[in-house]
Amino acid sequence: MSTGAAAAVAATAVTGLATPAAGAEPEVVAVDFADRTGDFRGGASGTLYGFGDEGAPTQSLINGAHITNSSQKAPYGTQHPSGDAIKIEDGFFAKHGEDMYIYVQDYYPDWAYHGGKRPGDTRTYNLEDGTYTEGANGVWDYLEVVEFVAEAVATDSDRPEDYVFIPYNEPDGGNWYPDWANQKDQFLADWQAAYEKIQEVWERHGLGHARIGGPGDTRWQPERSADILEFAKANGSLPDIFIWHELGINNLGSYRQNFADYRELEASLGLDPIPVNITEYGMLRDMSVPGQLIQWFTMFEDTKVDAQTAYWNYAGNLSDNTARPNGANAGWWMFKWYGDLDGSETVRVTPPTPNGVDTLQGIGAVDDANRRATVLWGGTDSDVALDLSGLDESVFGNKVDVEIRENALTGAEGLADTPRVIAAYDGIELEDGELRLDVPTYDRYAGYQLVITPSQSRDVEADAAAQPWRDSIEAENMDLTAATVYTQDPKANGGWQFLASGGKDVGSFNQVGSRAEWTVEVPHDGTYRLQVIGGAPGVPGRHALFVDDASSGTIQYAADLALNANSRWKYRGSAELLVDLTAGGHTLSIRSSADGTTRLPNSDITLDKVSLTSVEEGEPTLYPASGFRLEDGAALKWSGNCKGGAAISGDGRADLYATAIETGYYDVQVDWASTKASSVELTVNGDTVAAVDADAAGKWRSNATVHLNEGINEIELHSPDGAVVQSLTTIRDRAADDAAVTVEAEDMTLHGQASITTLADSTGTNASGNAFAGWIGNGTANTVEIARDGFAAAGDYDLTVHYANAETSGQHDYNPQVVDRLLEVQEGTEQVGHAYFRYTYSWNSFSQRTIPVTLSTADETLRLGNAAAWAPNIDRVVIAPRLIGEPTTAAR
Structure with missing residues (x-):
């Protein structure tokens, strides 16, 4: 492509975030779409203890992140209070789950296992439930553990063939066999014994060959690996999956050589290649950070292995890659983008430093069937030049549409909106299948997605220009008073820390006069959403917002993780507040005091980033078909008057993942076409909600x-009779929220021990009215009851429960032992719904979790409780019909 054409392309970019630094040369990433490197594997989306209990994380988060493999706790395991593989397998296997791994040694409650020492024969185990009595029985104790764990999977799982047993976890790192010179023979004998016992159980149940993974070393160990493979080959006990861990900062530079050495070792032993899973990878600093995660994804996708993010905090949040019970952080969106490549072939990507640490890396892929090419990249502070070649004009034509999205860091608990289009190009002409695009970089922690298609019927530039106005500022760039800027070095503390957007944040916000101010120009009169990314260390807290020196509301923060110095003030969440502004310039002031005399409760909160988004127009968010996941025969269509639309019919399905920053009602707008009378059915969060119809051929x-x-x-979008969907758009409809009914805990009928607690305002709580109902559950008598006032009709409802749960159980060296509390919903005497409610960090801090229910009566009251254990504390419940009014269809 000519220099002049490249300049013209760059000039059509949608502006508003960053611009290339004056005089700075961009870093070049070359992507050759003609040089195919194999089928997309997608295995780097694995997690260790990413799942807690059923619904933690929610099914939408699991499916959207496209999790293909996970390691979880053994049945009967006591290492953690949640994460049992059998209990979470339904959600894992629902869509994309392929391989469920079990850490068999996680039967033990302590770390290192069994005090770090290999057990002997001092116990007699009950193989029915894993309990034991003291006293030898002539069988090695751990072999009994292996047997009852395998037996539980064989008999209790619906998919035992999809399990992989890991008998030994980090045996070289303090777990039983660290002294290889003197313990090699013992380990090899124990490996053989465990291997044979698992196969014995599988044979007993007619299950064929049980898959076994190992050795599971803390790092690549050439000598140990050679000895193990040589022994296992000779004794018929080769692992089905070869496992080791890659956990340090420098592993970003050394992994590929480790992998090459492993494959060379296999070849020297005359072995065919064994599949690999790096069952723990990354440091604290990498989790939730798109620009870090993409570097790991790239290495593992290049080598076509599976890999699982390490478990540094608590189970059930995909290793810190989700926000709140049902929200995405920026890390989740990187998982989602990576999963979107399923069905593609990967292509050759050449970054500036192929084996660098904390450097620009990327993945390229082509889906020929759908005529869609994608590049994912991140990891640099420099602007990036994409040097694209090999775009087959028989697939893409000579003109293409391009959309580039940006995904910037929002903290571990900060809600990330759907990544915005930062550049869009309609009908760019290719020259010999080549194209160069210059893309400004927000910072090294951001991630980016490029999607190329043939020219679509929709105008991608117009769609990008129609996005709601947004602006943002790093906290360190605000005008600060009585506050301190701190640099968060990504290599500090060996990577045991969380990172800050732009590399800095603002802390010591602990004086009456502490404030951070931003002068910003807004385009029109209306309502804007202020979002503050910050860390409230273990307790909920508050700041005051002033606009042009006039009080404009309270910024209420929920508590964030504050387990230790690594997370305190650095495990950041987000707080949102709506504010009305007139067109023009305004100074927004975030303050620790509302009256200038006293600090607000728990106002010592770090600030990382502040953004402002126009919501006056309902914040329309368009999801184009070019970004849909297409399943069971659905495909993008490139002929007719709906080019680039998703053709769905029969069992064909299109999946998309829509963000709601607020719970409430949204106008879901579907642009589609049909060649005859037809319909499009919408399933939302697993439940069919609506069908939209057309009685003839046309565009609708x-x-x-x-x-x-x-x-x-x-x-999910379905069309039994066939349709082509061009896009789906969500538009917030706050006026429709009147259809929902809110019931405060104080207004519910309490039964048994259930009682109301009023919190002092000094707690900084985000409970409405500072009150909640507690001591619910732990028996059928302790419930709260909601009368059918305002929703006296049978039908489908969402029950959104605002709750607190800070229960932990047991001790661990570094993992908070969180308990997911179950809440059951009864209509009269019939249970109509249930869900597990994850950790909220403080009993004074309330999150929200939605339970879908179908009510069959108009007058039976609802009872909320838990027959077997304590339920979460409840602040309020919002009951909302899932659909209001009748769907409409008009020609377009």
Whole structure:
């Protein structure tokens, strides 16, 4: 492509975030779409203890992140209070889950296992339930553990063939066999014994060959690996999956050589290649950070292995890659983008430093069937030049549409909106299949996605220009008073820390006069959403917002993780506040005091980034078909008057993942076409909500007013008779929220021990009215009851429960032992719904979790409780019909 053409392309970019630094040369990433490197594997989306209990994380988060493999706790395991593989397998296998791994040694409660020493024969185990009595029985104790764990999977799992047993976890690192010179023979004998015992159980149940993974070393160990493979080959006990861990900062530079050495070792032993899973990778600093995660994804995808993010905090949040019970952080969106490549072939990507640490890296892929090419990249502070070649004009034509999205760091608990389009190009002409695009970089922690298609019927530039106005500022760039800027070095503390957007944040916000101010120009009169990314260390807290020196509300923060110095003030969440502004310039002031005399409760909160988004127009968010996941025969269509639309019919399905920053009602707008009378069915979060119809051939725009949950909402599109969907758009409809009924805990009928607690304002709580109902559950008598006032009709509802749960159980060296509390919902005497409610960090800090229910009566009251254990504390419940009004369809 000529220099002049490249300049013209760059000039059409949608502006508003960053611009290339004056005089700075961009870093070049070369992507050759003609040089195919194999089928996309997608295995780097694995997690260790990413799952807690059923629904933690929610199904929308699991499916959207496209998790293909996970390691979880053994049945009967006591290492952690949640994470049992059998209990979470339904959610894992629901869509994309392929391989469930079990850490068999996680039967033991302590770390290192069994005090770090290999057990002997001092116990007699009950193989039915894993309990034991003291006293020898002539069988090695751990072999009994292996047997009852394998037996539990064989008999209790619906998919035992999809399990992989890991008998030994980090045996070289303090778990039983660290002294290889003197313990090699013992380990090899124990490996053989465990291997044979698992196969014996599988044979007993007619299950064929059980898959076994190992050795599971803390790092690549050439000598140990050679000895193990040589022994296992000779004794018929080769691992089905070869496992080791890659956990340090420098592993970003050394992994590929480790992998090459492993493959060379296999060849020297005359072995065919064994699949590899790096069952623990990354440091604290990498989790939730797109620009870090993409570096790991790239290495593992290049070598076509599976890999699992390490478990540094608590189970059930995909290793810190989700926000709140149902929300996405920026890390989740990188998982989602990576999973979107399923069905593609990867292509050759050449970064400036192929084996560098903390450097620009990327993945390229082509989906020939759908005529869609993608590049994912991140990891640099420099602007990036994409040098694209090999775009086959028989696939893409000579003109292409391009959209580039940016995904910037929002903290571990900060809600990330759907990544915005920062550049869009309509109908760029290719020259010999080549194209160069210059893309400004927000910072090294951001991630980016490029999607190329043939020219679509929709105008991608116009769609990008129609996005709601947004602006943002790093906290360190605000005007600060009585506050301190701190640099968060990504290599400090060996990577045992969380990172800050732009590399810095603002702390010591602990004086009456502490404030951070931002002068910003807004484009029109209306309502804007202020979002503050910050860390409230273990307790909820508050700041005051002033606009042009006038009080404009309270910024209420929920508590964030404050387990230790690594997370305190650095495990950042987000707080949102709506504010009305007139067009023009304003000074927004975030203050620790509302009156200038006293500090607000728990106002010592770090600030990382502040953004302002126009929501006056309902914040329309368009999800184009070019970004849909297409399943069971659905495909993008490139002929007719709906080019680039998703053709769905029969069992074909299109999946998309829509963000709701607020729980409430949204107009879901579907642009589609049909060649005859047809319909499009919408399933939201697993439940069919609406069908939109057309009685003839044509192009249509349909609308349905649907209740969406805070965070990520999985929307599936079906069309039994056939349709082509061009896009789906969500538009916030706050006026429709009047259809929902809010019941405060104080207004519920309490039964048994259930009682109301009022919190002092000094706690900084985000409970409405500072009150909640507690001591619910732990028996059928302790419940709260809600009368059918305002929702006296049978039908489908969402029950959004605002709750607190800070229960922990047991001790661990570094993992908080969080308990997911179950809440059951009864209509009269019939249970109509249930869900597990994850950790909220403080009993004074309340999050929200939605339970879908179908009510069959108009007058039976609802009872909330838990027959077997304590339920979460409840602040309030919002009951909302899932659909209001009748969907409409009009020609377009």
